[in-house]
Structures are given as C-alpha cells and as structure tokens.
Amino acid sequence: SGAEEFVKKYETHKEEDQIIGHFGLGFYSTYMAAKQVEIQTLSYKEGAESVYWSCDGSASYTIEKGTREARGTEIILTLLEDEKEYLDEAKMRTILKHYCSFLPYPILLNGKQINEHPPxxxxxxxxxxxxxxxxxxxxxxxxxxxxxxxxxxxxxxxxxxxxxxxxxxxxxxxxxxxxxxxxxxxxxxxxxxxxxxxxxxxxxxxxxxxxxxxxxxxxxxxxxxxxxxxxxxxxxxxxxxxxxxxxxxxxxxKFLSYWPDLELIIKYGALQDEKFYERVKEFLIWKNDKEEWTTTEEYLERHPEQSVYYTAEKNHFLNLYQEKGIEVLMIRPSMIDQALLSFLEQKTEAKFKRIDGHLEEKILDPEKEKSLLDADGRSEAGKIADFFRKKLDMEVEAKSLASDSLPAFLLIKEEERRLRDQLAYRNQEMASAASSFVKPTLVVNTNSKLIQAIQKAELKDPELAKEMAHSVYDLARLSQKEMEPEALAAFIIRNQKVLEKLSESL
Missing domain, CATH: 3.30.230.80 (Ribosomal Protein S5; domain 2)
Structure with a gap:
C-alpha cells in the first residue's frame, strides 16, 4: 500500500487505532529526508528470489526482481536537496552514536563499528x-x-x-x-x-x-x-x-565527605515523598557549632526540652550560646533548608529556634540586671533603652547579657524572618515588600562597656553619642548580614566621623 492508504487507515481517534507504535512508521519517516527510496532484499528462505522495490513517496511504487545474491537487505536513500547534510560523515556518526550506541546488532559507518561497547x-x-x-x-x-x-x-x-x-x-x-x-x-x-x-x-x-x-x-x-x-x-x-x-x-x-553532593537529593526527597523521608531520616544530618554531625532526633535526645537552636553562620552572637554550652546547629538560609525546618517541626516534636530570633533566658545574666529604680521610678536598663530608642527611632530592649563582649544584636522574630526569606526566594519585588513588615528589635547589652560609654557621651557631646549609637546598630546589622549593600557607604562615612571626633580628645 502507498503512503496515502497507510495514513487513511489510522484516521480514527480510537486509542487502538493510533498511528504511533505500529510497524512501518519508522520506514515511512525516511521520506522526511529522501526523495527516492530503493530496497534490494533477499530472504533467508531456501529458494527465495531477490526483490527490488522503489518509491518516491507517492501512492505508486515499483517492485520487480532484484539483483542481490546474498541474504540480507540494502536500503538506498536519494536525499532531498535540503537534506544533504546527512551525507556528512561526522554528522551521521553523531546521530548514530546518540541513538544506536547500545543496539544488540553491529552498526557500521564506513566500515567502523559505532556500537563497539555493550551496555x-x-x-x-x-x-x-x-x-x-x-x-x-x-x-x-x-x-x-x-x-x-x-x-x-x-x-x-x-x-x-x-x-x-x-x-x-x-x-x-x-x-x-x-x-x-x-x-x-x-x-x-x-x-x-x-x-x-x-x-x-x-x-x-x-x-x-x-x-x-x-x-x-x-x-x-x-x-x-x-x-x-x-x-x-x-x-x-x-x-x-x-x-x-x-x-x-x-x-x-565516606558518606559525610559526600554530604555536600548528596544533601540536595536527600532533603528534596524528604520534602516530596513521605516514604522516602521515613527511609532517610536516620541520615538527614546537620553540622553543629562544634563541627559535629547530628540528626534532629539525636539532638532532641540530648536536649529533651524540644528546642533546637540554630544559626546561619558563625558570628559574635554565637559565642554567647557557646559560652553557656548550648548546642547550636549550623543551617543555611537556603530555600530548601527553610522548607525542611517547617516540615520537621510537623514530623517531630522539635521547635527550631534561630538564635537571633528569640531572647532566651539562658543567655541573660539576671545578677547583673540593672533593675534598680531611681527617684523617678526608672531603672538603668530602662534609661539605656530609651536613649537608644530616641537616637535610632526603632524598637529597643536593654538586657543584661551573659557576656559583656557583645554590645548589641538584632532580634528578628522567627515567623517574620521565615516569611521574608520565603518571599525573597520567589522574586526581588516580593522580597522588598516582605522587608517592610519585618520589624527588628535592637537588643543592647547593659553590661557592655561600649554601651555604657555611649550613654555617658550624651552628657558631653550628644551628636557624637548619636553617631556612636548608629554605629552600634550598623555593626549589629553587618554582623548578622542584615545590612543592605547600598547602606555600606553611609556606614563607612559615619564610622570615619566617629573616629575623627574620638581622636580629637586624644
């Protein structure tokens, strides 16, 4: 039959009559590149005669006695003018290697076998x-x-x-x-x-x-x-x-050395597939601040209070927790890690707490708390908070931290940070909008000598005290990677002015 009859046979829309998968379609595709197809073939059956077939893709064809003397089939394509690129040996070799590298029968091009390596x-x-x-x-x-x-x-x-x-x-x-x-x-x-x-x-x-x-x-x-x-x-x-x-x-x-290359599969799989999570949770691991590997379940066994403390990077604020012997996990602020935290909170009894998202009692020193009231009924801590609040025009808390080496840090609520970061991963416009409703709180350390010195500087040089207060805020933002790139220039200029004023008193 010709091409027209072949196509007409499969014109119905029934699934069993679909053209794909039926014998012969591959052969008819030769006319996408050829204007003439010739076949010389001889059957393996004893006494069979050679057959020659030729067709130009129309409804008519020629069939007659062939000239082939050995068993087998030879197909000759006369290419269309626009398809003569297939005469290029390099192109043909690329195509054959791509599709035929593992065929069970030898494929040769100009006498050289293409599929020389079995799968x-x-x-x-x-x-x-x-x-x-x-x-x-x-x-x-x-x-x-x-x-x-x-x-x-x-x-x-x-x-x-x-x-x-x-x-x-x-x-x-x-x-x-x-x-x-x-x-x-x-x-x-x-x-x-x-x-x-x-x-x-x-x-x-x-x-x-x-x-x-x-x-x-x-x-x-x-x-x-x-x-x-x-x-x-x-x-x-x-x-x-x-x-x-x-x-x-x-x-x-060896597994731990491979972890940077495996974690994407394991974490993504845990989020996507419940059964996969159950099989991989025993090696869904994190590194802690002491460079030790642990799972969430192992962490909870060591800390039954169900709070899992984590941070995105090592900074000055982490020292507070380390000095108190509190284990902190190192979890990057990537989209997949943040999604995994929410997932694990649903699957386990854990509550993940970023260390700069909560003001924990464990890092405070109540014995040094400046809570003594003056004649006006105000505590020293309250005065310090009011001072910084007026200078910076933002929410400020004054607390007695367990270490006097950290002057201040930014407190951003866990829920606000997660929502902001989630929106930021989607696009920059949403990130800008999300930042507008994140309201950080500056927590100043009443035990810090720098904080105390700034408060005293207010009596002698209010302008210098204001600039120093801004520098403390900027240092906290810089340390916690909350400073926008465009704010860096102003930060440098402000600190230069502060240093110049301080040098005048030397």
Whole structure:
C-alpha cells in the first residue's frame, strides 16, 4: 500500500487505532529526508528470489526482481536537496552514536563499528569492576566529572528493569541539572528525559535505565498515570534510599565527605515523598557549632526540652550560646533548608529556634540586671533603652547579657524572618515588600562597656553619642548580614566621623 492508504487507515481517534507504535512508521519517516527510496532484499528462505522495490513517496511504487545474491537487505536513500547534510560523515556518526550506541546488532559507518561497547547494565553487578563503571559513565557523560558512587539496577518482577544510576558531584548551591538520565527500551535510545518516570528529587542523578515495560506509545499524561510507571519510580526510589542508608551505616566517613553532593537529593526527597523521608531520616544530618554531625532526633535526645537552636553562620552572637554550652546547629538560609525546618517541626516534636530570633533566658545574666529604680521610678536598663530608642527611632530592649563582649544584636522574630526569606526566594519585588513588615528589635547589652560609654557621651557631646549609637546598630546589622549593600557607604562615612571626633580628645 502507498503512503496515502497507510495514513487513511489510522484516521480514527480510537486509542487502538493510533498511528504511533505500529510497524512501518519508522520506514515511512525516511521520506522526511529522501526523495527516492530503493530496497534490494533477499530472504533467508531456501529458494527465495531477490526483490527490488522503489518509491518516491507517492501512492505508486515499483517492485520487480532484484539483483542481490546474498541474504540480507540494502536500503538506498536519494536525499532531498535540503537534506544533504546527512551525507556528512561526522554528522551521521553523531546521530548514530546518540541513538544506536547500545543496539544488540553491529552498526557500521564506513566500515567502523559505532556500537563497539555493550551496555554495562546487561552485565551482573557482581561481575562489574569500579573501572568499568567509571568508563561507562565517561562514555555517557564525557564532559562531567567522575561520579561519587552508583546503584546497579536489575529487576525481573513484577516488571523488567535494568540500569545504572550515578550520584554526580553537585551541591545545594549548584545548578539543579535535570534530564541527565537516558531512557532505553530494549537497548534502543528513547529519551534523555525521565521526569515522568522518576520523582523530581532523583532527576539530579545521572545514568541509564532500560525497560521494555515502559509504555512508549501513549500520551504523556497517560504515562504519568500508568501503574507500571509508578511502580518503576517507587522501586528506583527505594533502591536509592537503601544504597544511601547502606553507605551511611557501613562507611560513615565516606558518606559525610559526600554530604555536600548528596544533601540536595536527600532533603528534596524528604520534602516530596513521605516514604522516602521515613527511609532517610536516620541520615538527614546537620553540622553543629562544634563541627559535629547530628540528626534532629539525636539532638532532641540530648536536649529533651524540644528546642533546637540554630544559626546561619558563625558570628559574635554565637559565642554567647557557646559560652553557656548550648548546642547550636549550623543551617543555611537556603530555600530548601527553610522548607525542611517547617516540615520537621510537623514530623517531630522539635521547635527550631534561630538564635537571633528569640531572647532566651539562658543567655541573660539576671545578677547583673540593672533593675534598680531611681527617684523617678526608672531603672538603668530602662534609661539605656530609651536613649537608644530616641537616637535610632526603632524598637529597643536593654538586657543584661551573659557576656559583656557583645554590645548589641538584632532580634528578628522567627515567623517574620521565615516569611521574608520565603518571599525573597520567589522574586526581588516580593522580597522588598516582605522587608517592610519585618520589624527588628535592637537588643543592647547593659553590661557592655561600649554601651555604657555611649550613654555617658550624651552628657558631653550628644551628636557624637548619636553617631556612636548608629554605629552600634550598623555593626549589629553587618554582623548578622542584615545590612543592605547600598547602606555600606553611609556606614563607612559615619564610622570615619566617629573616629575623627574620638581622636580629637586624644
């Protein structure tokens, strides 16, 4: 039959009559590049005669006795004028390597075999060496650095699945690269996009998956709902979590060294998949202020009060907690970490408290509290708070901190900070709007000699006292990374003026 009859046969919209997946479509696609197709073929059957077939893509064709003397088939394409780029050997080699590298039959181009290396996933894992895994990865991804480790998949029931998935070198701050897992069906390349087969958190992996059970002749929406596809994704997820757990328990030091490259998969997976979280929670780890690794559950076992203290970076304020022997986790203000904190608060009894988001009694020294009232009924702490409040026009609290080395710090409520940061991750305009409703409180330390000196300077030089008060506020913002870049110039100028005035009294 001709092309017109072929297409007409599949004009109905019934699912069983869809053109995709029926024998012959691949052959008809040759006319996308060729104006004439000729075939010389000879059957393997004894006594068979050679056949010659020729067609220019129209409804008519020529068929007659052929000239081929040996068993086999030869297909000759006469290319269209606009498609002669396919005569370029380099281009053809690139195409063949992309689609045919692992076909079970030899593919030759000008006498040189294209698929000279069989797919490693066909070989039992027990027979594969580390060098073979690395060489295979380099052939798949020649521009990528070597992977950390890998998982060899081999499933026969309830579906057939083979493949090798590699854990690449990546990071939480790095680019979230997707579409790096090559999908094959019976060793034939299909796609490098497995997002419908794998959960999102595993699409950062690299490698290849081969399964004859993946329904390739259906629509994308049906693929997402297919029971086999869901089973495949769930099975792969379990294999990955099992491999991670095995590495954590048997080679913990190696696991910890890999953590910067693994945490994106583990954290993202915990947020996305309840079952995955249950399997990885034993190694969902954080580093504390003493450079020790711990899980949230281990932290709570050591501190039954259920408060988990954390900070984004080491700064002067952290010293207060360290001097009191309070364990503090180091948690970056990244979008995924902030989402994970809220998630863990729902899954556990933990309440995460950023150390500059709460004024804890543990860091105060009540014995040095300046609470004695004067004749007007005002305490020394109240006077200091009023002084800074008037100079800075903002909310101020004066407290007796356990250390006199920290003059002041900014207190930003946990809920306000999380909301602000969450909006900031979305876009800059929302970040600016969010900053407007965040109202920080400056907590000044009544035990600080600098704070006491500034208060005394008010009697001699009110202008100098005001500039020094602003400098204390700016130093707190700078230390806690709350100072806007455009405010840095004013901060430098103000401090220069303060130093000049102070030098005059020397």
């Amino acid at each position: 490693l996933w066909m070989k039992p894992a027990s027979e594969c060496t580390e060098q073979e895994y690395l060489d295979f990865y380099r052939r798949l991804f020649p521009m990528e650095p070597d992977p950390l480790f890998w998982v060899h998949l081999n499933v026969d029931y309830p579906f057939h699945l083979k493949g090798i998935l590699y854990f690449p070198k990546t990071s939480l701050e790095g680019e979230f690269k997707k579409e790096k897992i090559k999908l094959f069906c019976n060793r034939v390349f299909v796609s490098d996009n497995c997002k419908d087969l794998l959960p999102d958190y595993l699409t950062t992996l690299r490698g290849a998956i081969d399964s004859p059970d993946i329904p390739l002749n259906v629509s994308r929406s049906y693929l997402q709902m297919d029971r086999t596809v869901r089973q495949l994704g769930a099975h792969i997820s379990k294999k990955i979590s099992d491999r991670l757990g095995s590495l954590y328990r048997s080679e913990k030091e």
